[in-house]
Amino acid sequence: MAKEKEPQKLIANNKKAYHEYFIDETYEAGIALHGTEVKSMRMGKCSIKESFIRIENGEVFVYGMHVSPYEKGNIFNKDPLRVKKLLMHKYEINKLAGKVAEKGYTLVPLQVYFKNGRVKTQIGLARGKKLYDKRESIARKDQRREAERDFKIKNI
Numbered sequence: 001m002a003k004e005k006e007p008q009k010l011i012a013n014n015k016k017a018y019h020e021y022f023i024d025e026t027y028e029a030g031i032a033l034h035g036t037e038v039k040s041m042r043m044g045k046c047s048i049k050e051s052f053i054r055i056e057n058g059e060v061f062v063y064g065m066h067v068s069p070y071e072k073g074n075i076f077n078k079d080p081l082r083v084k085k086l087l088m089h090k091y092e093i094n095k096l097a098g099k100v101a102e103k104g105y106t107l108v109p110l111q112v113y114f115k116n117g118r119v120k121t122q123i124g125l126a127r128g129k130k131l132y133d134k135r136e137s138i139a140r141k142d143q144r145r146e147a148e149r150d151f152k153i154k155n156i
Contacts, residue, residue, distance in 0.1 A: 009114040012046045017108045019134065021126035026110065027096070029060065030087035031119050036070040041119055043070075046112055053086070053107035053123060055097045060086040062109055062121070086121065099125055 017023070033041070040046070045068035053062050062084050069080055088096075099105050104127050111122040129137070 011041050011044055012048045012112040014048045014110050016049055017110055021128055023124040023126050025125040027123045029121050029123055031121055032085040037067045040068050040070040048109045051109050060088055062086055
């Protein structure tokens with residue numbers, strides 16, 4: 001009997017990243033965590049709104065990811081804003097390092113989720129939006145919303 005894959009359980013989503021950046025490519029990476037941090041994430045206590053990713057010495061780190069201390073934890077709780085290492089293949093890291101070296105590219109975490117019992121994060125290779133790009137995307141969303149509303153009214 002084949003082992004059924006459980007669906008991904010979303011822990012945190014970074015909606016702000018889609019507003020601030022054009023996401024060109026996405027990658028999946030594991031996160032090196034301690035036991036109480038995983039327990040806290042199982043309870044959904046994680047925030048990636050203000051976080052960003054850097055590549056240093058051939059390793060990938062996420063800064064500003066807030067994992068609340070585990071309530072039932074004790075001395076084993078870690079600093080909520082500690083720098084966490086992301087686990088990726090070497091060729092992926094080298095490819096990302098080359099892209100980030102180009103002008104205008106950055107790495108942002110898009111989602112944190114459980115996949116087969118392990119905490120994973122989705123990383124986006126992103127280009128910053130200008131103010132007029134943000135206005136344009138907001139206008140496009142408003143137009144789509146209006147069209148859906150009109151369509152709904154006509155079908156009732």
